[in-house]
Amino acid sequence: CTHQQQSPTKHRYPSLHKSRGPCRASGTTTSRSQTVQPFSDEDASIETLSHCSSFSDAMSVADEGGEAGEETAQEDLQYKLNVFIDSTVDKSAKTRQGALDGLKAAMATRILYEFISDRRMTITDSIERCLKKGKGQEQCAAASLACLLCIQLGSGVESEEVFKTLKPIFKNILLDGAANIQTRQACATSLGLCTLVVEDDILDVYATMESFESLFMRSYVKEDGSRPSLNPQTTLLHTNALISWALLLTICTGSQVKAVTRKHLPKLPRLLENDDVNMRIAAGETIALLFELARDMDPVSPLCDKLNSLATDCNKHRAKTVKRKQRSVFRDVLKAVEERDFQTETIRFSTERMTIDSWVRKRTYDAFREFVGSGMNYHLQANEFIRGVFELGPPVLVDTATLKSMKISRFERHLYNAAAFKARTKARNKFRDKRVDVGEF
CATH class of the missing domain: 1.25.10 (Leucine-rich Repeat Variant)
Structure with missing residues (x-):
């Protein structure tokens, strides 16, 4: 990737x-x-x-x-x-x-x-x-x-x-x-x-990207500064088009990335003002991806200010779950734009592990997981094509006996959970006990 x-x-x-x-x-x-x-x-x-x-x-x-x-x-x-x-x-x-x-x-x-x-x-x-x-x-x-x-x-x-x-x-x-x-x-x-x-042909990839552009660009702010009035379903269509466009951007040539950056980076930040949280997140992650691919770009203060406000959003009119999700994503996006850094994530499957260490790899991983869902770890282990995409090499053969020895039994898991619950209860009861002198704290 x-x-x-x-x-x-x-x-x-x-x-x-x-x-x-x-x-x-x-x-x-x-x-x-x-x-x-x-x-x-x-x-x-x-x-x-x-x-x-x-x-x-x-x-x-x-x-x-x-x-x-x-x-x-x-x-x-x-x-x-x-x-x-x-x-x-x-x-x-x-x-x-x-x-x-x-x-x-x-x-x-x-x-x-x-x-x-x-x-x-x-x-x-x-x-x-x-x-x-x-x-x-x-x-x-x-x-x-x-x-x-x-x-x-x-x-x-x-x-x-x-x-x-x-x-x-x-x-x-x-x-x-x-x-x-x-x-x-x-x-x-x-x-x-x-x-x-x-x-196969990168020119066909560009043509498909243009089809996606023709959709999500309709969510851009107009030249007079007004925002288009779109229903939630149309906004979701534009969001999906933007996500797929960003996915194909990961396999574009350097010259194409530069052309795309010049065309879209001035307008993409205005999508961060969209009323739909999924569109805001898709736009933010796409901006982070552009900064990763076009390595010679310098962060602009207005953009960083906007990302920072989303990373610390306290808008009372938004649900807590929405704000929590948004803040988590935009903290990573802000870090990518300001520091060129990525929050590394490790995926474990069978006896192996894979590191998600870039926005390119994250976008690719999320795209496959969208379709295979809970079967993603199995495909990472056994699907030759997906293993090739993530440079994992040929599938690793693990015998059944080894797998069984790695699995914790249901009884052992029950004992572990019981012990953890008991320890947690004891720790909490210390602060719940009315006899504890408040002055001790």
Whole structure:
């Protein structure tokens, strides 16, 4: 994720940009002998949601039954995934929604490259159909699934085929003022990450960034000094566009970063006055990112004053949680602008650890975590593409016995929590005891 100069057509992850082999099949045949019967409209949603809620059952079987249990679990998982894929073309919108959510949950928490590679175009066709003909939540789920599909396939020919089909649809929805606003928000986020993972030509990256600019620039203060009047949903769309734009900024060339800085840095600070806290935070983090990438910039006093006021905000009209979140972020942003410093964070997963030591790395990490959620640590451990992005090297093999020895048992955890609770209670009771002389303090 380190910012580097690069040629317009050279991929930023050259060691990862390769085909993993030809596609062996494109169908969705099941791994079991029986055929999956199509769902009726009456029981479709119940059946699909049942599969979706129980797909994790297959994961726990392997730990209980050794190799035989692992093989059975794999068969069960593949069977359920095939049911999900078949159900994405069902007549029932609720069934399609459940199937998309099931596939999302599986891809976020497991490495399914072999299974997905064989069926990538079938899944892509389903995503395309749901984006074009679905509504609202179904379109949002399809957009998220597209990102997870690219994360699973990594940066190569297979994901390029997927993105080639979906990119025009994403852009059309994103820039269509009449489209569902939640769908446009989801497409803004998904288009950004898919471009980061897949896009080869840096000129195409710039073109996508211009699409994002055409949206969030509408939140800029006008030339006469007035602020545009936008509803919360439109502001969220502009916020998502700004975040995705900043994500792609992390892979731009030095000359492009300088051009972007000259164009946007005079106007970005005015977004810090926006009524929406998420827009203020997105603008602040983008400013910090620009100062990190354009190393020769000097902080300007008015900007530092504005960041300082947000870092110490005591506005009574704002909720405590909002103020707490905002102050935490802007303390780090102010430090980045004034001192060129970053608050380092360590991510631990399995037997490894990764350091988030820059705004570039933070923006990239947050983008992936947005889609894989609680499965981020698992992907950091096992996903070759994500490990390549964060320069973690090949996956580290850890045997089951070692992992079990590292885990604290439930009984030991209970004893530890009980002891900690007892010690905390004793310490507090010392100050609660009415017999304590106040003069002692």
